Amino acid sequence: GAVVSQHPSWVICKSGTSVKIECRSLDFQATTMFWYRQFPKQSLMLMATSNEGSKATYEQGVEKDKFLINHASLTLSTLTVTSAHPEDSSFYICSASTGTPLPNYGYTFGSGTRLTVV
Amino acid sequence: RKEVEQDPGPFNVPEGATVAFNCTYSNSASQSFFWYRQDCRKEPKLLMSVYSSGNEDGRFTAQLNRASQYISLLIRDSKLSDSATYLCVVGLPWGGATNKLIFGTGTLLAVQP
Numbered sequence: 001g002a003v004v005s006q007h008p009s010w011v012i013c014k015s016g017t018s019v020k021i022e023c024r025s026l027d028f029q030a031t032t033m034f035w036y037r038q039f040p041k042q043s044l045m046l047m048a049t050s051n052e053g054s055k056a057t058y059e060q061g062v063e064k065d066k067f068l069i070n071h072a073s074l075t076l077s078t079l080t081v082t083s084a085h086p087e088d089s090s091f092y093i094c095s096a097s098t099g100t101p102l103p104n105y106g107y108t109f110g111s112g113t114r115l116t117v118v
Numbered sequence: 119r120k121e122v123e124q125d126p127g128p129f130n131v132p133e134g135a136t137v138a139f140n141c142t143y144s145n146s147a148s149q150s151f152f153w154y155r156q157d158c159r160k161e162p163k164l165l166m167s168v169y170s171s172g173n174e175d176g177r178f179t180a181q182l183n184r185a186s187q188y189i190s191l192l193i194r195d196s197k198l199s200d201s202a203t204y205l206c207v208v209g210l211p212w213g214g215a216t217n218k219l220i221f222g223t224g225t226l227l228a229v230q231p
Contacts, residue, residue: 031216032212032213032216034218034219036221042223043205043221043222043223043224044162044205044221045221046218046219046220046221049212049218051213091159093161093162095219097216107164107219109161109162109163110161111160111161112159112160112161114159
């Protein structure tokens with residue numbers, strides 16, 4: 001089946017540094033990539049959506065200059081958390097869509113990245 | 119108001135019990151509907167899509183009522199392995215054939231031996 005490889009699975013970084021998270025679709029073309037964030041005991045919150053080769057569309061309240069998304073190819077999308085602070089500590093997860101409408105719009109989730117900023 | 123609302127639980131049930139989860143969504147433009155399950159500290163996994171006609175997959179039955187914007191999930195004969203957080207998810211139009219998924223807050227199920 002479709003697989004999205006997400007790396008790193010966990011990362012600890014110092015406050016003020018930047019962290020890059022990668023999602024690669026291994027055996028299919030990810031037309032659209034969705035990036036989510038999940039704080040403890042909360043649900044997944046959509047941060048932004050990007051189509052390959054286009055600028056990402058950010059959800060209300062998400063700072064586009066802080067969370068840089070690159071979707072330069074159909075198999076790779078990256079999320080960079082710039083100047084990370086402790087409040088950015090969260091579980092970040094990507095979801096790739098092939099754009100097919102049925103049965104579940106071809107969504108495949110990465111395994112997530114647990115970011116801890118100290 | 120949250121776009122997708124669920125009772126957070128937890129639901130503590132004995133093995134073999136039948137348990138029902140409910141969910142409401144606010145956006146009438148929602149086009150697709152799903153139940154996902156999420157185990158602790160893992161990515162969500164698709165449990166089943168939900169259709170207006172209702173659908174069943176083994177011990178799991180899902181129903182959708184578009185008029186009242188209500189989705190349900192019924193789990194029969196609960197197993198210990200069913201313990202997880204169940205996420206109600208709706209898809210909103212987002213260009214072409216793709217929907218963007220909006221997740222509910224999730225309902226925690228704990229099946230007790």
